[in-house]
Amino acid sequence: MTTRTLPISKRGFNFETFMWAFTRFTAIAMYGFVLAGMIGGLIASAQTGADLGEVFYWAFFPNMAGNPLGQIWMTILAKLMVIAFVLTACGHGVHGALEIWDDYFASEGARRWARNFVIIYAFVASLIAIYVIWTA
Protein backbone atom coordinates (compact mmCIF):
# COMPACT_ATOMS: atom_id res chain seq x y z
CA MET A 1 0.00 0.00 0.00
CA THR A 2 1.35 3.42 -0.93
CA THR A 3 0.88 6.37 1.38
CA ARG A 4 0.90 10.04 0.57
CA THR A 5 3.01 12.14 2.87
CA LEU A 6 3.99 15.77 2.82
CA PRO A 7 7.48 16.74 4.04
CA ILE A 8 7.44 18.89 7.17
CA SER A 9 9.17 21.71 5.26
CA LYS A 10 6.27 21.89 2.77
CA ARG A 11 3.40 21.83 5.28
CA GLY A 12 3.37 25.62 5.70
CA PHE A 13 2.79 27.37 8.99
CA ASN A 14 -0.86 28.04 9.84
CA PHE A 15 -2.97 27.47 12.94
CA GLU A 16 -3.50 23.76 12.16
CA THR A 17 0.22 23.17 11.68
CA PHE A 18 0.98 25.04 14.88
CA MET A 19 -1.52 22.95 16.89
CA TRP A 20 -0.27 19.74 15.26
CA ALA A 21 3.31 20.62 16.25
CA PHE A 22 2.21 21.77 19.72
CA THR A 23 0.42 18.49 20.41
CA ARG A 24 3.35 16.40 19.17
CA PHE A 25 6.01 18.35 21.05
CA THR A 26 4.05 18.46 24.32
CA ALA A 27 3.72 14.67 24.02
CA ILE A 28 7.50 14.35 23.55
CA ALA A 29 8.04 16.70 26.50
CA MET A 30 5.84 14.48 28.69
CA TYR A 31 7.88 11.39 27.76
CA GLY A 32 10.97 13.39 28.74
CA PHE A 33 9.46 14.37 32.09
CA VAL A 34 8.41 10.79 32.82
CA LEU A 35 11.90 9.51 32.01
CA ALA A 36 13.60 12.25 34.04
CA GLY A 37 11.16 11.65 36.91
CA MET A 38 11.90 7.93 36.97
CA ILE A 39 15.67 8.45 36.86
CA GLY A 40 15.38 11.21 39.51
CA GLY A 41 13.24 8.94 41.67
CA LEU A 42 15.80 6.12 41.43
CA ILE A 43 18.68 8.49 42.34
CA ALA A 44 16.72 10.04 45.22
CA SER A 45 15.68 6.67 46.61
CA ALA A 46 19.28 5.43 46.42
CA GLN A 47 20.67 8.57 48.13
CA THR A 48 18.08 8.79 50.90
CA GLY A 49 17.48 5.10 51.42
CA ALA A 50 13.80 5.75 50.84
CA ASP A 51 11.65 3.21 49.12
CA LEU A 52 11.16 4.07 45.41
CA GLY A 53 7.40 3.69 45.83
CA GLU A 54 7.54 6.19 48.69
CA VAL A 55 9.40 8.71 46.49
CA PHE A 56 6.85 8.33 43.70
CA TYR A 57 3.97 8.57 46.17
CA TRP A 58 5.37 11.86 47.42
CA ALA A 59 5.89 13.04 43.83
CA PHE A 60 2.24 12.34 42.97
CA PHE A 61 0.71 13.40 46.29
CA PRO A 62 3.15 15.93 47.80
CA ASN A 63 0.57 17.24 50.28
CA MET A 64 -0.44 13.81 51.59
CA ALA A 65 2.79 11.86 51.90
CA GLY A 66 5.81 12.50 54.10
CA ASN A 67 8.62 14.05 52.09
CA PRO A 68 11.29 11.31 51.79
CA LEU A 69 13.74 13.78 50.25
CA GLY A 70 14.03 15.84 53.41
CA GLN A 71 15.54 19.29 53.00
CA ILE A 72 17.82 18.58 50.08
CA TRP A 73 17.74 20.94 47.11
CA MET A 74 16.17 18.24 44.93
CA THR A 75 12.83 19.12 46.54
CA ILE A 76 12.54 22.41 44.63
CA LEU A 77 13.65 20.80 41.39
CA ALA A 78 11.15 17.97 41.87
CA LYS A 79 8.32 20.47 42.48
CA LEU A 80 9.26 22.49 39.40
CA MET A 81 9.35 19.34 37.32
CA VAL A 82 5.93 18.16 38.52
CA ILE A 83 4.46 21.63 37.83
CA ALA A 84 6.02 21.65 34.35
CA PHE A 85 4.58 18.18 33.71
CA VAL A 86 1.08 19.22 34.82
CA LEU A 87 1.17 22.35 32.60
CA THR A 88 2.40 20.34 29.62
CA ALA A 89 -0.28 17.69 30.18
CA CYS A 90 -2.94 20.42 30.40
CA GLY A 91 -1.82 21.99 27.11
CA HIS A 92 -1.77 18.61 25.40
CA GLY A 93 -5.11 17.57 26.89
CA VAL A 94 -6.96 20.76 25.97
CA HIS A 95 -6.26 20.26 22.29
CA GLY A 96 -7.01 16.53 22.48
CA ALA A 97 -10.34 17.01 24.26
CA LEU A 98 -11.40 19.71 21.79
CA GLU A 99 -10.54 17.51 18.83
CA ILE A 100 -12.75 14.72 20.19
CA TRP A 101 -15.64 16.99 21.25
CA ASP A 102 -15.62 18.81 17.90
CA ASP A 103 -16.48 15.50 16.28
CA TYR A 104 -19.57 14.99 18.43
CA PHE A 105 -20.90 18.51 19.01
CA ALA A 106 -22.53 19.48 15.76
CA SER A 107 -23.79 23.04 16.40
CA GLU A 108 -21.58 26.11 16.53
CA GLY A 109 -23.02 27.09 19.92
CA ALA A 110 -22.27 23.73 21.50
CA ARG A 111 -18.75 23.84 20.12
CA ARG A 112 -18.18 27.31 21.49
CA TRP A 113 -19.42 26.22 24.95
CA ALA A 114 -17.24 23.10 24.87
CA ARG A 115 -14.26 25.21 23.85
CA ASN A 116 -14.83 27.77 26.62
CA PHE A 117 -15.44 25.04 29.20
CA VAL A 118 -12.29 23.07 28.47
CA ILE A 119 -10.06 26.16 28.33
CA ILE A 120 -11.44 27.51 31.63
CA TYR A 121 -11.18 24.03 33.18
CA ALA A 122 -7.54 23.67 32.12
CA PHE A 123 -6.71 27.16 33.41
CA VAL A 124 -8.37 26.63 36.83
CA ALA A 125 -7.02 23.08 37.17
CA SER A 126 -3.48 24.30 36.38
CA LEU A 127 -3.69 27.05 38.99
CA ILE A 128 -4.96 24.63 41.66
CA ALA A 129 -2.28 22.07 40.80
CA ILE A 130 0.51 24.67 40.90
CA TYR A 131 -0.68 25.99 44.27
CA VAL A 132 -1.02 22.54 45.87
CA ILE A 133 2.30 21.23 44.54
CA TRP A 134 4.29 24.36 45.40
CA THR A 135 2.90 24.80 48.91
CA ALA A 136 3.11 21.10 49.84
Place this chain on the structure above:
Amino acid sequence: MGSKRNISLAKALRYKGQASYLTYILHRIGGSALFVFFTVYLLGLLGVESMHALMRNWLFQVIFLIFGLFHAINGLRITFLDLSPKLMEHFRTAINIEWVAYVLVAGFALFVVLRNAFGD
Protein backbone atom coordinates in the same frame (compact mmCIF):
# COMPACT_ATOMS: atom_id res chain seq x y z
CA MET B 1 -21.31 19.32 9.97
CA GLY B 2 -23.60 16.70 11.47
CA SER B 3 -22.80 14.06 14.04
CA LYS B 4 -24.81 11.28 12.33
CA ARG B 5 -22.62 8.45 11.18
CA ASN B 6 -25.00 5.50 10.88
CA ILE B 7 -22.08 3.09 11.15
CA SER B 8 -21.65 0.89 14.20
CA LEU B 9 -18.25 0.45 15.85
CA ALA B 10 -18.23 -3.26 14.93
CA LYS B 11 -18.96 -2.43 11.29
CA ALA B 12 -16.27 0.25 11.24
CA LEU B 13 -13.68 -2.15 12.63
CA ARG B 14 -14.43 -4.62 9.82
CA TYR B 15 -13.97 -1.87 7.24
CA LYS B 16 -10.64 -0.97 5.61
CA GLY B 17 -9.37 0.86 8.68
CA GLN B 18 -8.89 -2.31 10.74
CA ALA B 19 -5.79 -1.98 12.93
CA SER B 20 -5.37 1.74 12.22
CA TYR B 21 -9.00 2.42 13.07
CA LEU B 22 -8.81 0.34 16.24
CA THR B 23 -5.75 2.28 17.44
CA TYR B 24 -7.49 5.56 16.51
CA ILE B 25 -10.55 4.68 18.62
CA LEU B 26 -8.50 3.31 21.53
CA HIS B 27 -6.34 6.45 21.47
CA ARG B 28 -9.43 8.60 21.91
CA ILE B 29 -10.81 6.38 24.68
CA GLY B 30 -7.38 6.49 26.36
CA GLY B 31 -7.24 10.28 26.12
CA SER B 32 -10.71 10.56 27.64
CA ALA B 33 -9.70 8.13 30.42
CA LEU B 34 -6.66 10.31 31.18
CA PHE B 35 -8.89 13.40 31.27
CA VAL B 36 -11.04 11.66 33.93
CA PHE B 37 -7.91 10.50 35.76
CA PHE B 38 -6.51 14.04 35.82
CA THR B 39 -9.75 15.34 37.37
CA VAL B 40 -9.80 12.56 39.99
CA TYR B 41 -6.10 13.18 40.73
CA LEU B 42 -6.64 16.91 41.14
CA LEU B 43 -9.59 16.39 43.48
CA GLY B 44 -7.47 13.86 45.41
CA LEU B 45 -4.72 16.48 45.74
CA LEU B 46 -7.28 18.92 47.07
CA GLY B 47 -8.08 16.45 49.83
CA VAL B 48 -11.35 14.92 48.62
CA GLU B 49 -11.04 11.60 50.42
CA SER B 50 -13.44 9.71 48.16
CA MET B 51 -11.26 10.55 45.14
CA HIS B 52 -8.19 9.40 47.02
CA ALA B 53 -9.96 6.15 47.86
CA LEU B 54 -10.97 5.79 44.20
CA MET B 55 -7.34 6.06 43.11
CA ARG B 56 -6.40 3.29 45.55
CA ASN B 57 -9.11 1.02 44.13
CA TRP B 58 -7.57 -1.79 42.04
CA LEU B 59 -10.35 -1.71 39.43
CA PHE B 60 -9.83 2.02 38.84
CA GLN B 61 -6.09 1.39 38.53
CA VAL B 62 -6.63 -1.46 36.06
CA ILE B 63 -8.97 0.59 33.83
CA PHE B 64 -6.66 3.61 33.96
CA LEU B 65 -3.59 1.51 33.13
CA ILE B 66 -5.21 -0.40 30.25
CA PHE B 67 -6.33 2.76 28.45
CA GLY B 68 -3.73 5.23 29.72
CA LEU B 69 -0.76 3.07 28.73
CA PHE B 70 -2.26 2.47 25.31
CA HIS B 71 -2.63 6.23 24.82
CA ALA B 72 1.01 6.78 25.80
CA ILE B 73 2.46 4.01 23.62
CA ASN B 74 0.23 4.75 20.63
CA GLY B 75 1.10 8.45 20.98
CA LEU B 76 4.77 7.55 20.72
CA ARG B 77 4.12 5.68 17.44
CA ILE B 78 2.06 8.57 16.04
CA THR B 79 4.81 11.05 16.94
CA PHE B 80 7.55 8.91 15.36
CA LEU B 81 5.60 8.46 12.13
CA ASP B 82 4.53 12.11 11.99
CA LEU B 83 8.03 13.45 12.45
CA SER B 84 9.56 10.91 10.06
CA PRO B 85 7.11 10.77 7.12
CA LYS B 86 9.28 8.24 5.28
CA LEU B 87 8.47 5.68 7.99
CA MET B 88 4.76 6.00 7.14
CA GLU B 89 5.25 3.30 4.51
CA HIS B 90 5.79 0.85 7.36
CA PHE B 91 2.86 1.90 9.51
CA ARG B 92 1.45 -1.63 9.78
CA THR B 93 4.79 -2.91 11.11
CA ALA B 94 4.86 0.03 13.52
CA ILE B 95 1.39 -0.90 14.78
CA ASN B 96 2.49 -4.52 15.30
CA ILE B 97 5.57 -3.39 17.25
CA GLU B 98 3.34 -1.09 19.27
CA TRP B 99 1.03 -3.97 20.23
CA VAL B 100 3.96 -6.09 21.39
CA ALA B 101 5.33 -3.22 23.50
CA TYR B 102 1.86 -2.51 24.88
CA VAL B 103 1.18 -6.12 25.87
CA LEU B 104 4.55 -6.34 27.67
CA VAL B 105 4.25 -3.01 29.54
CA ALA B 106 0.53 -3.29 30.34
CA GLY B 107 0.95 -6.94 31.30
CA PHE B 108 3.67 -6.09 33.80
CA ALA B 109 1.69 -3.12 35.19
CA LEU B 110 -1.47 -5.22 35.59
CA PHE B 111 0.52 -8.00 37.25
CA VAL B 112 1.87 -5.53 39.83
CA VAL B 113 -1.57 -3.98 40.49
CA LEU B 114 -3.33 -7.34 40.80
CA ARG B 115 -0.55 -8.79 42.97
CA ASN B 116 -0.84 -5.82 45.31
CA ALA B 117 -4.62 -6.21 45.38
CA PHE B 118 -4.88 -9.97 45.79
CA GLY B 119 -1.35 -11.19 46.55
CA ASP B 120 -0.20 -12.84 49.78
